[in-house]
Amino acid sequence: MPIFxxxxxxxxxxxxxxxxVCIAFxxxxxxxxxxxxxxxxxxxxxxxxxxxxxxxxxxxxxxFKTQYANDIEVQNLSNLTTDLKQKLSxxxxxxxxxxxxxxxxxxxIRTPLNTVLGMLNMxxxxxxxxxxxxxxxxxxxxxxxxxxxxxxxxxxxxxxDGEVELNLAAINLKSDxxxxxxxxxxxxxxxxxxxxxxxxxxxxxxFYLLADIAKIQQVLINLINNAIKFTNFGKITIIIDQTVGIxxxxxxxxxxxxxxxxxxxxxxxKILNTSGKTNVSKFQDFRGGGxxxxxxxxxxxLMGGELKVESKENKGSTFYFSLQLKRTLxxxxxIAKLKPALLNKFNVLVAExxxxxxxxxxxxxxxxxxxxxxxxxxxxxxxxxxxLDFDMVFMDIYMPDLDGYQxxxxxxxxxxxxQRKTPIIAVSASAFDEDIExxxxxxxxxxxxxPIEVEKLKELLVxxxxxxxxx
Numbered sequence: 001m002p003i004f005x006x007x008x009x010x011x012x013x014x015x016x017x018x019x020x021v022c023i024a025f026x027x028x029x030x031x032x033x034x035x036x037x038x039x040x041x042x043x044x045x046x047x048x049x050x051x052x053x054x055x056x057x058x059x060x061x062x063x064f065k066t067q068y069a070n071d072i073e074v075q076n077l078s079n080l081t082t083d084l085k086q087k088l089s090x091x092x093x094x095x096x097x098x099x100x101x102x103x104x105x106x107x108x109i110r111t112p113l114n115t116v117l118g119m120l121n122m123x124x125x126x127x128x129x130x131x132x133x134x135x136x137x138x139x140x141x142x143x144x145x146x147x148x149x150x151x152x153x154x155x156x157x158x159x160x161d162g163e164v165e166l167n168l169a170a171i172n173l174k175s176d177x178x179x180x181x182x183x184x185x186x187x188x189x190x191x192x193x194x195x196x197x198x199x200x201x202x203x204x205x206x207f208y209l210l211a212d213i214a215k216i217q218q219v220l221i222n223l224i225n226n227a228i229k230f231t232n233f234g235k236i237t238i239i240i241d242q243t244v245g246i247x248x249x250x251x252x253x254x255x256x257x258x259x260x261x262x263x264x265x266x267x268x269x270k271i272l273n274t275s276g277k278t279n280v281s282k283f284q285d286f287r288g289g290g291x292x293x294x295x296x297x298x299x300x301x302l303m304g305g306e307l308k309v310e311s312k313e314n315k316g317s318t319f320y321f322s323l324q325l326k327r328t329l330x331x332x333x334x335i336a337k338l339k340p341a342l343l344n345k346f347n348v349l350v351a352e353x354x355x356x357x358x359x360x361x362x363x364x365x366x367x368x369x370x371x372x373x374x375x376x377x378x379x380x381x382x383x384x385x386x387x388l389d390f391d392m393v394f395m396d397i398y399m400p401d402l403d404g405y406q407x408x409x410x411x412x413x414x415x416x417x418x419q420r421k422t423p424i425i426a427v428s429a430s431a432f433d434e435d436i437e438x439x440x441x442x443x444x445x446x447x448x449x450x451p452i453e454v455e456k457l458k459e460l461l462v463x464x465x466x467x468x469x470x471x
Contacts, residue, residue, distance in 0.1 A: 109146075109150050109429075110147075110150065110429030110449075110450050110451065111354065111357070111429045111450065112356075113143060113146060113147055113150070113429075113450075113451055114357055114360060114429060114450040114451040114452065115354075115356040115357055115359075115360055116139075116143050117140070117143050117144070117147075117360075117451045118356075118357075118359070118360025118361075118363065118364065118451070118452070119356075119359075119360065120136055120139055120140050120143065121360075121363070121364075121454075122360075122363050123136055124136050124140070137182075138186055141179070141182050141183045141186070142183065142186070144179075144183065147451060166212045166215070166302065166303065167212050167214065167215075168210045168211060168212055169210070169211075169212070169213065170208040170209070170210060170328050171208060171209055171210075171211050171213045172208055173199075173209055173211070173213075173240065173242060173252065174199045174201065174240075174242075176213050176217075177199075177216075177217070177220070177240065178197070178199075180217050180220065180221070181195070181197045181238060184224050184228065184236075187228055188228055188236055191228060191231075191232075192233065193228065193231055193233070193234065193235055193236055194234070194235035194236070195235065195236045195237075195238070196235060196236070196237045196238070197238045198237070198238070198239045198240070199239075199240050199242070200239065200240065200241045200242060200243050201242040201243060207250075207327045207328060207329060208327070208328050208329070209250055209252070209325040209326065209327060209328065210325060210326040210327075210328050211303075211323070211325045212303065215299050215302070215303060216254075216303070216323075218296075218299060219254075219296050219299050219300055219321070220238070220254065220256070222293070222295070222296040223256040223296065223319045224236065224238065224256055226293070226319075227256050227257075227258040227260065227317075227319075228258075230258065230260040230261050230317075231258040231259055231260030231261075231316070232260065232261075233259070234258070234259030234260070234316070235258075235259060236256070236257070236258050237255070237256075237257040237258075238254075238255065238256055238257075239253075239254075239255040239257070240252065240253070240254055240255075241253040241254075241255070245327075246324075248326060248327055249324050249325065249326055249327065250324070250325050250326075250327055251322055251323075251324055251325075252322065252323050252325055253320060253321070253322040253323075254320060254321055254322075254323075255318060255319075255320040256318070256319045256320070257316065257317070257318045258316050258317055258318075259315070259316040260316050260317065261313070261314060262311045262312045262313045262314055262315045262316050262317050263309075263311040263313060263317060264311075264313050267311075268309050268311050271293055271309075300321045300323075303323050304323060304324060305321040305322050305323045306321060306322075307319065307320075307321045308320050308321060344465070345371070346369060346370045346371065346391050346392070346461070346465055347370070347371050347373070347388075347389065347390050347391050347392075348365055348370045348371065348372050348373070348390060348391065348392045348393070348394060349373050349375065349381060349384055349385060349388070349390040349392070349393045349394070350362075350365070350372050350373070350374050350375070350393075350394045351374075351375045351377070351378060351380070351381035351393070351394065351395045351396050351399065351404065351407060352374060352375075352376070352394070352396045352399075352427070353376050353377055353396065353399045353400060354396075357396075357450075358374050360452070361394065361427075361452065362374075364452060364454060364457055365457075365461075367454075368457065368458060368461055370392075370461065373388065373390070376399075377399045377400050377401045377402060378395075378399050378401060378402025378403055378404060378406055378407030378410075379401050379402045379407070381393070381395065381402075381407050381411070382402070382407055382410045382411055382414075385411050385414070385416065385417075385422075386414060386416060389420075390422055391422070391464075391465065392422065392423050392424075392425065392461070392464055392465075393411070393422055393423070393424045393425065394425050394427050394448070395407060395408055395424055395425065395426055395427065395444065396426075396427050396428060397426055397427070397428040397435065397439070398428065404426060404428075404442075404444075405438065405439075405442040405444075408424050408442050408443060408444055409442060409443070411424065412424075412443050423445045423446070423464040424443075424444050424445055425444070425445060425446045425447070425448055425460055425464075426439040426444045426446070426447045426448065427448045427449075427450065427452070428447075428449065428450060429449070429450040429451075435447075445464070446460055446463075446464075448460060
């Protein structure tokens with residue numbers, strides 16, 4: 001059991017020890033000089049005892065002081081640990097908020113963008129003169145560019161969290177990137193800049209490449225945007241060199257050159273050494289050299305390359321990187337653009353609360369030979385499913401009254417579904433991995449992201465139509 005219930009402060013401890021020492025000395029000297037003053041040996045012994053007591057008191061004082069300092073240090077460490085836990089909790093809350101914010105932003109932008117792209121597709125099917133076709137084409141390029149920027153923001157967050165993986169597919173690099181470059185032609189023209197695109201390749205090039213085209217495009221979007229931003233006159237040159245082959249691999253080098261403000265050597269070194277955790281405000285004048293360029297550098301590294309920069313102040317800059325990609329044969333067969341995917345009658349229930357999106361998906365489904373019936377919310381979808389016969393259900397995830405998950409659950413518990421096993425496809429502008437996983441857990445058969453890709457829609461229709469066809 002401790003002697004003192006309350007902790008003694010350092011100043012109080014010093015006073016107590018000082019008083020104790022004084023009393024000890026006074027007692028020894030009083031005894032020594034008053035009772036044994038004639039005995040020299042005992043006087044010497046008294047002096048010796050006094051010195052010993054003094055030494056012991058000093059040792060005790062140092063021990064107590066050290067013990068108290070340790071207690072203070074332990075208390076400080078405990079307070080620091082508590083503070084760090086609070087900060088960690090706050091950081092996790094911020095990360096959750098960031099994730100929710102990105103999800104909401106993605107959904108809010110993708111939904112109207114789906115309508116824009118769908119309407120442009122419908123307009124493109126009408127009789128337009130040359131000027132009108134060019135205007136629609138520019139609008140399509142700009143809309144697709146906006147979609148790529150939305151995807152880029154989402155992917156950048158994943159890169160920053162180290163959650164990105166490569167999605168390799170056979171690509172025709174020239175045709176895939178030519179469409180992307182057209183987006184920037186208009187942007188450069190608005191600023192009075194020339195934009196040159198050169199694709200260098202062998203004449204007998206009959207192979208495709210295995211690569212993640214979305215991430216290549218993302219890197220080029222970052223670099224070309226920066227080049228246009230920091231160039232006030234002159235031109236932007238994009239060169240893709242696909243002339244070097246090694247056995248079954250192809251070395252592809254990407255160059256983005258400009259005649260802009262350029263950078264000094266120390267600025268180049270700083271931006272290439274920046275990480276996403278660095279305070280980007282330090283680099284706001286160095287071509288957006290903080291977060292955006294850090295993401296670009298990480299994406300290039302993920303694909304097996306290294307981002308390089310050559311720059312001279314007031315002369316311009318060249319950003320470039322090389323990728324070693326596997327060759328693959330071009331096995332794609334030509335597909336007629338307007339050929340419907342479905343030859344037999346196919347009835348589809350579409351649960352979609354947005355009227356403009358209803359028009360878009362109706363147009364796309366009818367192009368593929370499907371008949372559509374619409375429900376404006378989950379409750380209507382469940383009721384219509386009970387009354388009419390459908391070969392497939394397209395279920396928007398976020399709807400009023402009853403969302404897509406709840407409506408799917410009710411449909412799957414119905415007697416009719418037990419007999420027909422109607423395929424249910426989730427449709428949503430929120431196409432995060434979590435959304436896709438939640439759709440699977442709800443028993444939804446497949447997932448279609450907005451804006452709707454025609455080829456993906458065709459694949460789903462053909463896939464589930466063939467399953468339902470009688471043997």
